[in-house]
Amino acid sequence: MTEQLPRISRRIAAIAESATLKVDAKAKALQAAGRPVISFAAGEPDFATPDHIVDAAVAAARDPKNHRYTPAAGLPELREAIAAKTLKDSGLTVSPSQVVVTNGGKQAVYESFASLLDPGDEVILPTPHWTTYPEVIKLAGGVPVQVFAGADQNYLVSIEQLEAARTDRTKVLLFVSPSNPTGAVYSPEQTRAIGEWALQHGLWVITDEIYQKLVYSSTGSGQATTAVSIVEAVPELADRTILVNGVAKTYAMTGWRVGWMIGPADAIKAAGNLQSHLSSNVSNVSQRAAIAALTGSQDSVEQMRQAFDRRRQAIVAGLNAIDGIHCPTPQGAFYVYPDVSGLLGREWGGVVPGSSLELADLILDQAEVAAVPGEAFGPSGYLRFSYALGDDALAEGVARLQRVFG
Numbered sequence: 092m093t094e095q096l097p098r099i100s101r102r103i104a105a106i107a108e109s110a111t112l113k114v115d116a117k118a119k120a121l122q123a124a125g126r127p128v129i130s131f132a133a134g135e136p137d138f139a140t141p142d143h144i145v146d147a148a149v150a151a152a153r154d155p156k157n158h159r160y161t162p163a164a165g166l167p168e169l170r171e172a173i174a175a176k177t178l179k180d181s182g183l184t185v186s187p188s189q190v191v192v193t194n195g196g197k198q199a200v201y202e203s204f205a206s207l208l209d210p211g212d213e214v215i216l217p218t219p220h221w222t223t224y225p226e227v228i229k230l231a232g233g234v235p236v237q238v239f240a241g242a243d244q245n246y247l248v249s250i251e252q253l254e255a256a257r258t259d260r261t262k263v264l265l266f267v268s269p270s271n272p273t274g275a276v277y278s279p280e281q282t283r284a285i286g287e288w289a290l291q292h293g294l295w296v297i298t299d300e301i302y303q304k305l306v307y308s309s310t311g312s313g314q315a316t317t318a319v320s321i322v323e324a325v326p327e328l329a330d331r332t333i334l335v336n337g338v339a340k341t342y343a344m345t346g347w348r349v350g351w352m353i354g355p356a357d358a359i360k361a362a363g364n365l366q367s368h369l370s371s372n373v374s375n376v377s378q379r380a381a382i383a384a385l386t387g388s389q390d391s392v393e394q395m396r397q398a399f400d401r402r403r404q405a406i407v408a409g410l411n412a413i414d415g416i417h418c419p420t421p422q423g424a425f426y427v428y429p430d431v432s433g434l435l436g437r438e439w440g441g442v443v444p445g446s447s448l449e450l451a452d453l454i455l456d457q458a459e460v461a462a463v464p465g466e467a468f469g470p471s472g473y474l475r476f477s478y479a480l481g482d483d484a485l486a487e488g489v490a491r492l493q494r495v496f497g
């Protein structure tokens with residue numbers, strides 16, 4: 092009997108490796124081998140974590156109280172700081188007991204779905220979507236239901252599309268604004284309309300707000316767009332909404348692994364119980380650093396945002412100068428998501444790419460430029476470029492693409 096059982100569980104064997112991390116690892120390995128690869132792959136700020144945050148971590152590492160287990164759901168001071176930040180930025184009053192500190196936003200996403208879904212429950216997933224969401228939904232037994240909005244819709248789904256995807260098994264709507272991979276930001280009116288639709292149908296909303304502070308003006312100058320939290324737009328949703336966030340993108344802290352989830356007491360209790368068996372507390376040193384990030388000076392956040400904004404404008408202009416690429420101007424995050432279908436089926440340096448997957452291979456070979464193919468996030472025909480890299484590298488990478496496709 093035993094021989095007939097699969098060696099690896101079907102559930103885990105069905106998971107694909109994270110495409111974003113895979114492309115990033117490949118680019119970094121090529122760089123380490125001496126190849127001059129310019130990587131637009133992972134969404135990871137090129138800046139060092141600000142000094143005052145690092146200083147807090149160094150002090151924390153020397154304090155023996157941080158050498159021990161602490162509450163699985165997070166240090167009380169950090170949960171308090173997160174509650175205060177959530178009121179300020181998402182307009183939601185929560186008590187620290189409604190916060191679970193997680194090992195990065197990714198674990199918060201995992202625990203949110205794991206806490207809400209039973210087998211067969213459907214999750215409406217606006218697409219293009221971050222590569223991790225469908226895998227996590229499936230791991231929790233759920234069914235991802237993709238709702239696609241392309242470049243012609245500025246990557247924003249409509250209520251009509253959401254309604255067409257809703258069934259009596261729909262339990263959760265995933266709402267991500269600014270979006271990874273597209274950088275699209277829903278307007279306050281669109282956010283309110285989507286929130287009211289979810290409320291009307293008794294859905295849970297999981298809202299990933301990790302790029303909330305990285306927003307820019309639509310015109311390239313003037314007032315930045317605001318990514319209004321769906322729970323601020325529709326306060327009645329609070330009882331059925333989980334907010335996911337973290338310090339990684341805002342404070343250049345991807346490697347520190349501090350995220351969190353916030354929600355109603357029952358969902359947070361469930362997630363906290365899960366985490367108490369899964370991973371216990373997040374590294375105390377990282378948590379102390381996160382406290383410094385949230386409660387200290389925010390000047391560096393604005394400086395980094397301005398640098399991203401400058402790079403955003405440079406990459407949009409540079410990519411749109413290539414015949415066959417259509418790059419909408421995103422208003423948030425640090426990604427552009429051009430439609431590259433105009434480059435497919437044509438010959439470039441002896442290769443005829445038939446898909447964006449093949450195109451990504453081609454630009455790595457011929458331009459030594461790494462980008463993540465659209466297949467990681469939904470349909471073929473797109474590439475994701477993270478512009479969280481240095482200005483000079485960005486300019487050189489775009490120039491190489493212009494040479495290959497010139």
Ligand code: GLU
Pocket residue numbers: 109111112132133134135197221223271
């Ligand atoms: N969230 C970032 C990205 O999309 C980091 C890599 C990952 O965890 O997927 O590139």
